[in-house]
Structures are given as structure tokens and as C-alpha cells.
Amino acid sequence: MAEKTWVRMVTAQTPTNIAVIKYWGKRDETLILPVNDSISVTLDPAHLCTTTTVAVSPSFDQDRMWLNGKEISLSGGRYQNCLREIRARACEVEDKEKGIKIAKKDWEKLHLHVASYNNFPTAAGLASSAAGFACLVFALAKLMNAKEDNSELSAIARQGSGSACRSLFGGFVKWIMGKAEDGSDSLAVQLVDEKHWDELVIIIAVVSSRQKETSSTTGMRDSVETSLLLQHRAKEVVPKRIKQMEEAIKNRDFGSFAQLSCADSNQFHAVCLDTCPPIFYMNGTSHRIISCVEKWNCSEGTPQVAYTFDAGPNAVLIAHNRKAATQLMQKLLFCFPPTSDAHLNSYVIGDKSILKDAGIEDIKDVEALPPPPETKDVQRCKGDVSYFICTKPGRGPALLSDESQALLHPETGLPK
Numbered sequence: 431m432a433e434k435t436w437v438r439m440v441t442a443q444t445p446t447n448i449a450v451i452k453y454w455g456k457r458d459e460t461l462i463l464p465v466n467d468s469i470s471v472t473l474d475p476a477h478l479c480t481t482t483t484v485a486v487s488p489s490f491d492q493d494r495m496w497l498n499g500k501e502i503s504l505s506g507g508r509y510q511n512c513l514r515e516i517r518a519r520a521c522e523v524e525d526k527e528k529g530i531k532i533a534k535k536d537w538e539k540l541h542l543h544v545a546s547y548n549n550f551p552t553a554a555g556l557a558s559s560a561a562g563f564a565c566l567v568f569a570l571a572k573l574m575n576a577k578e579d580n581s582e583l584s585a586i587a588r589q590g591s592g593s594a595c596r597s598l599f600g601g602f603v604k605w606i607m608g609k610a611e612d613g614s615d616s617l618a619v620q621l622v623d624e625k626h627w628d629e630l631v632i633i634i635a636v637v638s639s640r641q642k643e644t645s646s647t648t649g650m651r652d653s654v655e656t657s658l659l660l661q662h663r664a665k666e667v668v669p670k671r672i673k674q675m676e677e678a679i680k681n682r683d684f685g686s687f688a689q690l691s692c693a694d695s696n697q698f699h700a701v702c703l704d705t706c707p708p709i710f711y712m713n714g715t716s717h718r719i720i721s722c723v724e725k726w727n728c729s730e731g732t733p734q735v736a737y738t739f740d741a742g743p744n745a746v747l748i749a750h751n752r753k754a755a756t757q758l759m760q761k762l763l764f765c766f767p768p769t770s771d772a773h774l775n776s777y778v779i780g781d782k783s784i785l786k787d788a789g790i791e792d793i794k795d796v797e798a799l800p801p802p803p804e805t806k807d808v809q810r811c812k813g814d815v816s817y818f819i820c821t822k823p824g825r826g827p828a829l830l831s832d833e834s835q836a837l838l839h840p841e842t843g844l845p846k
């Protein structure tokens with residue numbers, strides 16, 4: 431190693447993902463091995479992503495991490511497992527310009543600094559752990575010049591949080607549960623990239639961004655121990671659904687895609703209810719959103735929108751195309767208008783062009799919206815939705831080469 435003190439940094443950006451066939455239940459708690467395969471859609475990192483800067487320097491005396499600006503402990507088993515696995519794959523790094531040479535064996539002694547930022551609420555059922563662990567592993571792999579491909583890296587991210595393995599790819603992604611006891615074949619593969627089905631539009635209704643009561647980890651542990659429905663689901667239902675979902679995605683068959691996504695979300699929440707003690711992730715607002723979508727789909731004769739809910743009340747709505755998304759936006763804003771003091775600009779975020787297409791430019795346009803014809807006596811529930819995020823399927827992890835986007839200072843390796 432060179433005598434001079436230096437800091438080497440890498441910054442990466444990684445998307446979050448939403449499962450359309452859910453992972454719920456582990457067969458191995460430490461290695462994070464699931465009881466069934468799952469399939470997800472990666473969300474556009476322009477609207478929902480994690481940015482992580484990782485740094486190494488001989489001047490660092492311990493591994494440290496800052497999440498959303500606050501120092502957090504890296505002593506937890508999940509962080510330690512990811513760090514150990516990625517260090518074991520580190521290779522030689524040489525940067526002649528900066529006079530940096532790190533031999534393979536040096537990585538065991540060198541300490542790391544990590545700073546990460548989520549541009550969406552953490553621990554609110556929007557899969558921050560998925561984007562977070564995927565970004566950590568991806569960025570460290572690049573810092574350490576690891577030679578593994580993204581599928582191999584996904585098996586490491588999986589040990590941080592199961593759903594994280596699916597954030598190593600864009601488009602539609604399958605997490606293969608695998609059979610090996612050591613978890614080596616439990617990894618993610620890309621089914622199709624984000625361009626394959628690019629007419630889909632995704633609208634997320636953030637119903638509550640407060641931290642949830644039962645974490646996914648605890649919830650699924652209780653379900654594995656107590657729910658008979660979970661066993662039936664993993665053995666009999668999911669294997670068939672996975673095949674059907676793969677076909678639907680390959681053929682861009684929105685009818686099947688929507689039917690399978692909604693059914694799987696509803697069965698996941700039924701498993702939560704079948705758990706002892708029961709777990710309630712959805713609330714009245716979530717149920718009203720389901721009812722609004724179901725009524726519309728039914729009145730059209732063919733599904734226009736799919737819904738799916740993770741471990742929280744937020745709705746992820748996947749519209750068939752822009753036209754369906756525009757109509758959906760109008761219906762949602764009619765049923766869930768913002769409170770009087772809210773600004774439309776912060777009530778609908780992300781790709782605001784959907785609002786424009788829907789002819790909505792300010793709050794007055796929301797007030798003038800007609801009630802959805804398929805819904806009789808619909809109540810307008812002001813303030814029940816905190817805000818909407820308009821987005822679409824997106825790409826996988828990327829390196830950010832512009833140093834100004836780094837979250838750590840290039841000389842001190844401390845948060846900027």
C-alpha cells in the first residue's frame with residue numbers, strides 16, 4: 431500500500447422494486463432463503479432510489495455508516511453478513527494517478543465508510559431495505575473490484591434483506607428460491623428489461639409514511655410459524671402463479687398480469703390475517719382504493735389497472751398504458767383530494783406529465799372533477815392519501831461518476 435493517505439470512493443444509485451408475486455416466509459432466517467419464488471417490477475430510479483457512496487482509506491479506524499444523514503450502527507448481523515461476503519470477493523485495485531494500490535489481502539484490514547440516502551420514506555412499506563442493501567452491495571463490489579455478475583451479487587444483497595436481491599436488475603425480475611442449503615442458488619435473474627413493456631405506468635398512493643408496527647421480518651416469521659394458508663400458498667399456489675406470471679410478462683398480456691398481481695397481493699394479506707396474532711398492513715384507505723380499481727376494471731370488462739400492496743397501507747397501482755393512467759389519476763384525485771392547504775405540486779410527485787394529460791393544473795381542477803361513473807355515492811376522502819408518486823418500470827443499478835453526487839467528502843471520507 432502507498433504510504434500517503436488517500437480516500438477511494440464509489441457512488442452508486444439503485445432502484446427499489448415492488449413484488450407482483452410476493453415473497454413472504456423464510457426457510458432459513460440467517461441466510462434469508464425464501465419458501466417460494468417471487469417476481470417484481472423495478473421502479474424508475476428517477477423517482478424512487480437509494481444513492482450510496484462507499485469509501486476506503488488507510489486513515490479510517492472503523493467501519494461506519496450514515497443513513498439519511500444520521501450515523502447508524504453496522505454491528506447488526508445483516509450488515510455484517512453483507513460486508514463479510516463482499517470482502518471475501520474483493521480483488522486488487524490500482525489507481526496510478528492517485529498513487530493507490532490495494533492488494534487483495536489488504537481489504538481485510540482496511541475500514542469502510544458508507545453514506546446512503548433514500549429519496550423516499552424509509553421503513554414505510556416502500557422497500558427502502560431492498561434499494562438500500564442492493565445499493566450497498568453493488569457499490570462495495572465496484573469499490574473492491576469484485577468480478578461477480580449482478581446475479582451473484584444479488585445472492586449477497588439477499589442476506590441484507592430478501593427483497594433486495596431483486597433490485598440488482600431493471601425491468602421484471604425473478605428471485606429463484608433455490609434448493610442448496612448454503613443459499614448459493616437463491617438469487618435473482620432478469621426476466622425482461624425495462625424496455626420490454628414500456629407502456630406501463632405506475633402510480634403509488636402513499637397512504638401513510640409513518641414507520642409500520644410489524645416489520646416484514648417479524649411478520650413473516652410469525653406467518654411461517656402459525657399460518658396454514660402460507661404453507662398451502664408456498665406449495666400449491668405460487669409455483670403455478672410464477673409460471674403464469676412469466677408468460678403474462680413475456681406476452682405483455684395485461685389482463686393476466688393484473689389478475690395475477692391483484693390475486694397474489696390479496697392472498698399475501700390473507701396470509702397476514704391468517705397469522706397468529708393477525709397482522710393488518712392495509713387500512714380503510716387501502717380497501718377503498720381496491721374497491722375503486724375493482725369497480726372500474728369490472729365496468730370496463732377488461733382490467734385497466736393492477737394493484738399490489740406490500741407490508742404497509744400504500745397502494746402500488748400499475749396502469750396498462752398512459753390513457754388508463756390518466757383516467758386512474760382523475761378517479762383517484764376525485765376520491766382522495768388533497769387537504770385545502772396542500773399544493774398540487776407536492777401532492778402529485780414524480781412524472782407530473784400524467785397530471786397534465788388528465789387536464790389538472792391546479793386544485794380548482796381537482797374540485798371540478800366528475801365522480802367516477804362506475805362508483806355510486808362515492809365519498810370524497812380529503813387527506814386520506816398523503817401524496818401520489820407517478821413513475822414507471824425502470825433500470826437497474828448504475829454508477830454515478832460525477833464526484834459532485836458523492837455523499838462523502840473526497841478528502842476526509844466523512845459525510846458532506
Ligand SMILES: Nc1ncnc2c1ncn2[C@@H]1O[C@H](COP(=O)(O)OP(=O)(O)OP(=O)(O)O)[C@@H](O)[C@H]1O
Nearest residue numbers: 480546552553554555556557558559562646740741
Ligand atoms: N439506504 C439504505 N442503506 C442501507 N440500509 C438501509 C437503507 N435504507 C433502509 N435500510 C435498512 O432497511 C431498514 C428498513 O427496512 P424495512 O423492511 O423495515 O422497511 P422497508 O424496506 O421500507 O419496507 P418493506 O420492506 O416492508 O417494503 C432500515 O432500518 C435499515 O436498516
Ligand SMILES: C[C@@](O)(CCOP(=O)(O)OP(=O)(O)O)CC(=O)O
Nearest residue numbers: 449452453591592593646647740741
Ligand atoms: C411484502 C414484501 O415486500 C416482503 C419483503 O420483505 P423484506 O425483504 O423486507 O424482508 P426481509 O428479508 O426479512 O428483510 C414482499 C416482497 O417484496 O416480495
